[in-house]
Amino acid sequence: MANLKEIRTRISSVESTMQITSAMxxxxxxxxxxxxDAITQMRPFAKKFNDILLNVSGSVDGGEHPLMKKSNGNxxxxxxxxxxxxxxxxxxxxxxxxxxxxxxxxxxxxYSILPIGKKVYDAFKKSSLINTNENLPxxxxxxxxxxxxxxxxxxxxxxxxxxxxxxxxxxYIIYNSFKNAAIQKLTNEKFLPVEPIEESTDAKTVDxxxxxxxxxxxxxxxxNSLKIKFYKALLDSFASEHGARMTAMHKATDNATEMKKxxxxxxxxxxxxxxxxxxxxxxxxxxxxxx
Amino acid sequence: MEVQIISPDKMLFNGEATLVVVPCTDGQxxxxxxxxxxxSSLVKGVVKVKNEDxxxxxxxxxxxxxxxxxxxxxxxx
Numbered sequence: 001m002a003n004l005k006e007i008r009t010r011i012s013s014v015e016s017t018m019q020i021t022s023a024m025x026x027x028x029x030x031x032x033x034x035x036x037d038a039i040t041q042m043r044p045f046a047k048k049f050n051d052i053l054l055n056v057s058g059s060v061d062g063g064e065h066p067l068m069k070k071s072n073g074n075x076x077x078x079x080x081x082x083x084x085x086x087x088x089x090x091x092x093x094x095x096x097x098x099x100x101x102x103x104x105x106x107x108x109x110x111y112s113i114l115p116i117g118k119k120v121y122d123a124f125k126k127s128s129l130i131n132t133n134e135n136l137p138x139x140x141x142x143x144x145x146x147x148x149x150x151x152x153x154x155x156x157x158x159x160x161x162x163x164x165x166x167x168x169x170x171x172y173i174i175y176n177s178f179k180n181a182a183i184q185k186l187t188n189e190k191f192l193p194v195e196p197i198e199e200s201t202d203a204k205t206v207d208x209x210x211x212x213x214x215x216x217x218x219x220x221x222x223x224n225s226l227k228i229k230f231y232k233a234l235l236d237s238f239a240s241e242h243g244a245r246m247t248a249m250h251k252a253t254d255n256a257t258e259m260k261k262x263x264x265x266x267x268x269x270x271x272x273x274x275x276x277x278x279x280x281x282x283x284x285x286x287x288x289x290x291x
Numbered sequence: 292m293e294v295q296i297i298s299p300d301k302m303l304f305n306g307e308a309t310l311v312v313v314p315c316t317d318g319q320x321x322x323x324x325x326x327x328x329x330x331s332s333l334v335k336g337v338v339k340v341k342n343e344d345x346x347x348x349x350x351x352x353x354x355x356x357x358x359x360x361x362x363x364x365x366x367x368x
Contacts, residue, residue, distance in 0.1 A: 038300070045297045049366055052357050056330055149299045149368070206359055211331035212316050220332040221355060224368050231299055 004274065007267045011260060018256035024087065025249035028242045032181060035239035038147075039178060042235055046228055053225060055208060056217050057197040065222050066164060068194045073169035074109045077131060078102065079159070079191060081175035081237040082117035084144050088245035091176060092119040094186050098174055102188075103129065112168065114159070116140040116234075135162035147238055152231045159230075160223060163192050175233045176240035182247050184240040191229065194222055292324050292361040294340055296349055299368055303349050310341040311363050313356050322358055329358040338365055 080099050082092045099120070103111045112131035115121040118141045124130050137158035143151050163171065171192040176184035210217055294311055296304040311322045314336030322329075333356055338349045351367035358364075 041301055042299055045299050045366060045368075048297065048357075048364055049355075049368075052330060052355055052364075052366070055357075206328045208359070209327055209329045211320065211329060216316070217330060217332045217355065220353075224355075227368060228299065 004267065004270055007263060007270065011263045011267065014256050014260045014263065018253055018260065021249045021252040021256060025246055025253060028246040028249060032239065032242035032246055035235065035242050036178070039232075039235045039239050042232055046232055049221075049225065049228055053197060053221050055206065056210070056214055056221060065194070065219060067160065067192065067222055067226070068196065070193055071166070071169045073166070075168045075170070076106075076109050076111050077114055077168035077171040077192075078111060079114045079116060079171060079173045080120045081173070081233060082115070082119040083237075083241040084118040084141050086119065087248060088241055089248035091184065091241055091244035092117075092123075094176065094184075095174055096120060096123045098186055098188065099124075102172075102174075114140065116155075116237075117144060131168075133162065133167045135165055135167050143234065144238070147234060149227075149231055152234055153227055156227050156230045159192075160226065168192075173230070173233050175237040176244070177233075177236045178239040178243065181243040184244055187233075187236075189229070189233075191226070194226065292322075292326075292363060294363045294365075296338060296340070296351075296365040296367060298351075298366075303367065304340055304347065306342070308340045308342045308363075310339075311365075312339040312341075313365060314338070314351075315356075320356075322356075322363055325361065326358050326363075328360075329356070331356050333365070333367075338367075 078099055080095050082095050086092065096119070099113060111129060112133075113120065113124055113129045114131055114136055115124065121130065121141065135158065137155045140155055143155065159171070162168070171190075172188055173191045174186070174188050177187040179185055292308060292311075294304060294306060294308040295302070309324065312319050313322070313331070314334050315331045316334055319336075320329075320331065333351060333354045335353050336351065338351055340347045340349070349367075351365070354365065354367040356363065356365045
């Protein structure tokens with residue numbers, strides 16, 4: 001029979017863990033709300049932007065734009081989004097696994113990683129995969145402390161300029177896109193060079209006046225579309241992180257409640273057993289005396 | 292006409308206006324009611340929105356404007 005005091009200590013330790021996990025859940029829920037607002041705010045912007053891009057690109061051949069130029073090199077940059085903190089279920093490990101899978105599946109390509117977030121950096125810092133080229137942005141994980149469009153643009157401008165300096169030939173972004181609080185979808189998208197815009201057949205054929213002209217607008221829009229794509233990935237990943245943490249902490253709290261219930265039951269049984277045996281001892285003693 | 296000024300972070304303006312002035316690459320363009328469909332890239336500057344007697348100003352770092360069927364959309368980015 002386990003010691004009563006031992007069980008009591010375990011119950012109180014489970015209780016304090018439960019307090020922490022439920023507090024973390026509350027914090028994540030509050031942050032998720034804000035992150036979700038940000039991404040829902042972003043969506044109409046992105047949609048409108050794509051509409052305009054489609055309209056403008058209609059009859060222009062954008063193949064000459066420097067960001068669309070395909071090169072024959074095999075240096076691939078993987079931009080992997082993770083969080084700075086753990087305790088969020090499979091959120092970070094999914095990204096890390098995906099990166100490892102990609103690297104292993106294509107041994108003929110020369111991969112490097114640009115980590116956005118400490119967890120990816122930690123996972124790969126012992127390998128030689130982290131790209132340390134001086135043209136690439138440094139300390140990207142700081143973006144999570146202060147997520148804004150301006151900060152995102154700073155990073156993306158560095159990435160674009162290092163693409164133009166041929167630090168890498170191709171780039172993909174890997175992040176968790178936000179479906180709802182419980183579901184994140186791992187997404188792997190081509191980032192650079194920009195794919196030619198596909199003309200949809202049902203596009204409205206409005207006869208626009210273009211100012212100054214179609215090509216110049218398109219040249220303006222292409223780098224902007226990268227900024228928006230990058231910022232959207234950041235927001236998606238941020239909302240997913242808090243969603244994942246909230247779910248993970250919710251489950252942890254549930255498990256702790258369950259455990260506490262079991263331990264309490266066990267404790268009461270042990271207590272009753274000890275009382276019973278005490279009574280037995282007293283009764284036996286009294287009988288021996290009374291003879 | 293309907294006017295929306297959107298930045299990636301938030302909606303800056305959403306409502307009715309009688310005149311919108313935007314800073315285009317080749318100078319400012321004023322947009323009144325029933326303007327012909329237009330797409331133009333914008334440079335850093337100020338967007339002026341006038342409704343009756345009320346004037347409002349918004350700083351934008353550049354972007355693009357679309358005008359079609361009495362709807363003006365300014366995307367600031």
